[in-house]
Amino acid sequence: QLQLQESGPGLVKPSETLSLTCTVSGGSISSSRYYWGWIRQPPGKGLEWIGTIFYSGTTSYTPSLKSRVTISVDTSKNQFSLKLSSVTAADTAVYYCARRPAYCGGGCWGSWGQGALVTVSS
Amino acid sequence: DIVMTQSPDSLAVSLGERATINCKSSQSVLYSSNNKNSLGWYQQKPGQPPKLLIYWASARESGVPDRFSGSGSGTDFTLTISSLQAEDVAVYYCQQFYSTPQTFGQGTKLEIK
Secondary structure (H helix, E strand, O other), X not given: OOEEEEEOOOEEOOOOOEEEEEEEEOOOOOOOOEEEEEEEXXXXXXXXXXXXEOOOOOEEEOOOOOOOXXXXXXXXXXXXXXXXXXXOHHHXXXXXXXXXXXXXXXXXXXXXXXXXXXXXXX | OOOEEEEOOEEEEOOOOOEEEEEEEOOOOEXXXXXXXXXXXXXXXXXXXXXXXXXXXXXXXXXXXXXXXXXXXXXXXXEEEOOOOHHHOEEXXXXXXXXXXXXXXXXXXXXXX
């Protein structure tokens, strides 16, 4: 059964870089049938798509964060990662990693990690 | 960006009754090439990640009870729960994936009356 698990620091200082890794088990990140992504949710608020990556390294980012975001994949470790630079308190959120099928053209996030709360504070 | 607006923001329905949540997009999310609407619905319970219920506006995800159904086309969509169960208490989100960035509605909180 597919499992996704986010890991990384739960506290990041303002202006620093947030780094999270999603470890995939029960399935291969190198499958051409799926895309992998990051979605965040500020406490008590709604969902915001951050970006998506294919196993080949092809990425797509939300324009509002594009200048600060890097998503990468490590097929040898079956992991993909998120880096968000120059963080502020507005980046405080639960960060989810997720998987969607390639046929669904962007949506259909059918598998999710449990989420990692990242707080930006000095 | 396409703005997704859900109504109502919150809803209280009696057990066994029908619950209806609406979602309106600021522009059409209908792909003319395949005649499919790039619209999904998610359920989120407290402390849990979202769960995909519906995609392509009306296709039910595997394992989702058939009391959940989606309808609509173009800019107006509806999620219907035909007979509300206690375990359906959650926040529901619509999402468009017609264009980048994909965007979500603000959420509708569903409670038991």
